Amino acid sequence: MTRVGRNAMKFLLLSTLLSPLAAVRRLNATGVTAPSVMHNGQSIDVSAYSEAMQTSFHIVAKVKFNSMNANYPNILFGHDGSSMCFTSHGLGPAYGAKKGKACFYLQTSTNLGPHGRGIDYNGGWLPSKIRLDDQQWHKYELIKGVAGTALIVDGQRIEDQLADVEKDSSKFIMKRCTKIEVGKAQGKSGFDGEIGDVQIFVQGKQVFGPSLGSYDLAHGIAPTGSSDSHWGRFYGATDGLEDRVWHSKNWEHPSYLTLELAVPSKIDGMKILTPLNHLNYGFKTLEIFRSDDGKSWDLVRSDTVNECKKGRVSEHDGWGPVTKFVQIKMKDRCGGGAFAIAEWQVFGVPAENLAQGIVPSGSSDSKWGRFAGATDGKNDGVWHAGNGDYPSSLTLNLGLATSVSGMTLLTPAGSPNYGFKSLKIMRSMDGTSWTAVRTDSISECTASRSSFHPGWPEKTKYVKIEMSERCGGAHFAVVEWQIFGTQDxxxxxxxxxxxxxxxxxxxxxxxxxxxxxxxxxxxxxxxxxxxxxxxxxxxxxxxxxxxxx
Incomplete structure (x- = not known):
């Protein structure tokens, strides 16, 4: 059983933006500004991300209670239409001395832990440390990690997880969510107050809410690396839980971690928290690398950290070029025989998707999916080639000379047959004369497959992709074609x-x-x-x- 509520340095996930906003509204007593966007009473559709959310998510909001006289006033409530996947509500009069605080718990699909809630603590639910019944705005955060949960109110964190999850994290899978109800959206919950600036992050990608600057792009994405061990698996470095760590094998030197971001991104900076229980796990030298394809690496710089102590937070500056992959290499141990990290946060902003809203042309489309479905920014829209069209192609006019840093292609969720195994990428300045960039091969054929394709140095106004070698069936289909880069x-x-x-x-x-x-x-x-x-x-x-x- 892990310790909960320890008095240690708090490592605030997403609570500190590296590029702070200009606060034009007066701060209330808690130091939290009023939201820029109100969401109270809204029902948020998260069906497109339901599978990924079962593993991990991070929800941030601003919450203010006018009163807490109902027993279970809803704050955020996730469900699939028939059953709850998670809930977070205020603690009203029924909770006695705890009245005025709030709680968070979820339901696992494997019925793990007390009442199937997945953690041992307090019968499976986390109570906030801070009261919210003061008519003040509070920053409110819910985290589901790969191996546990956390509730953070105004930076005060409480977290826990089951010890046996370390052996098999596949047990800690949440029930499926398709909707998240905000405040009064739950109907008879008795919520009396306001909720705003709701942001939902899934696997390092913001999927809902206002963009408020840099955020942790690494959360929920399990890194790879030189090694991990039974003392701490790779996912422990990025699951948002301070008690859950990544731990290298003993006597490995140097050790490294590699992270593939959800989309190419501008990196503003990084924070690394070493374990809270021992100073020996830290590094003194950190080499930072970036890559567009995960194969060819550029050394950004080497940082030196002389201080060695428990729960050490080191900050590392970002860099200019957008990147898809980040790697950190740790050298010069503080002591002991291994490196370990409690949290690795990579702050930044995803690159702009230049393709969104621009309707492509191509070899064919069909009644099952028109050209516009490939770039509409929605996971329920699709481009579907005509049956028998082979090879199939899509062409996009970006309008301006563009330096392409990368592309992603998402295939439909309904069947693995819609995918391609070979993708030829071409560029052009006039849409008539084409130059082949390269041909990418993908052996995996799965439903909802997302593939990343690195950019190229030459500027272009038109991009063409040609799909061949079907995964199955008689046609190709694309849910989303995203192109990232900068334009003249x-x-x-x-x-x-x-x-x-x-x-x-x-x-x-x-x-x-x-x-x-x-x-x-x-x-x-x-x-x-x-x-x-x-x-x-x-x-x-x-x-x-x-x-x-």
Whole structure:
């Protein structure tokens, strides 16, 4: 049984942004600003991420109670329409001396632990250390790690996990969630207050809520590395639980951990927490590497940390280029025969998906899924090639000269047959003359397969992908095609509107047109040759020539 509520240095997951926001609202007594977006009463659809959430998630919100007179006032409640997967509610009059605090627990699909809640502590549920019945805003965080849970209110953390999960973490799987009810959305819960700035993070990716700056991109993504041991598996470094650690094998030197981020990202910095119970597990030298493909690595720098103590938090600066893979190599032990990490946090912002909302063209689509489904930003939309179309291709006009840092392709959840085994990637500046970048091979064929494809150094305006070697069936399909990178900006004067030069007939506001579809910052104009790509006004403006600012 692990210790709960220890008086140690608190390592606040996501609570400290490396690029702090300008607080324009007055702080309340707890030091928490009012939310920028209110979510009380909202029902959030998380069905697209239900499988991943069964393993790990992190939910952040701001909560204020006007009163706590109901026995079980709902804060956040997850379910699949018929049964609960997790709940977090206030503790009302029925809880006596604990009235005014809050709790968090979940239900495991394996019925693990007391009442199937997965942890030993307190009958399977975590009570907050802090009262919330004070009409003040509080920062509220729920964490499901691979091997346990945590509840954090205003930085005060309580966490626990079952000891036998270390032997088989597959037991600690939560029941499936498709909806999360916020506050009053649960109906008769008796919640009296406000909830806002709800953010949901799943496997290092923000899937709901306002973007409030840098966040921990590593949470819930199990790293790989040189070794782990029965004292601490790889996932212990990134599951959000301070008591659960990664521990290398004895006498391995140096030791390293490698993390594949959900999407290419701009890294603002990192924090590393060494175990709370012993100072010997720390490093004195940390080499930091980045990579676009997980094969070719660039050394960012080598940091030196001279202090050796229990629960040491070391901070490490970020770097400029976006990256998909991060590796840390630990040298010079503080003592003992192994390295160990309680939490490795990688703060940053995902790169912008330049493809979203731009309708591609291609070899074919069908009534089962039009071209727009490949880039609509939704996991329930899909592009579906016509039966017998082989090889199948998609072409996207990015509008401006683009340095592509990487792409991801997600295949449908319904069947593994929709995937490809071979992907030919091509680039072009005019959409007519094509240059092959390379051909990527994937042997795995599974439903909901996500594949990452590194970028290339040459700039391009058009990207084409050609799929061959079907996983099965008679067609290919893509749920989401994401392209990450940076684009040149245009300058000059907006050309006069005409059907052949500026085809925005049904969009009267030219500023809205170029801001929405040209991705040019507000206040900037351009002087570019343009042509009509299709009758679809969502693709109203396509740049072929441009003066780079």
């Amino acid at each position: 900006k245009c300058k000059g004067k907006l050309l006069p509107e005409s059907n052949d030069r500026f085809p925005c007939d049904s969009i009267k506001d030219e500023t809205t047109c170029r801001k929405s579809y040209m991705k040019i910052p507000t206040g900037e104009t351009f002087q570019c040759g343009v042509r009509k790509a299709s009758e679809d006004v969502s693709n109203c403006l396509v740049v072929s020539e441009c003066d780079v600012a």
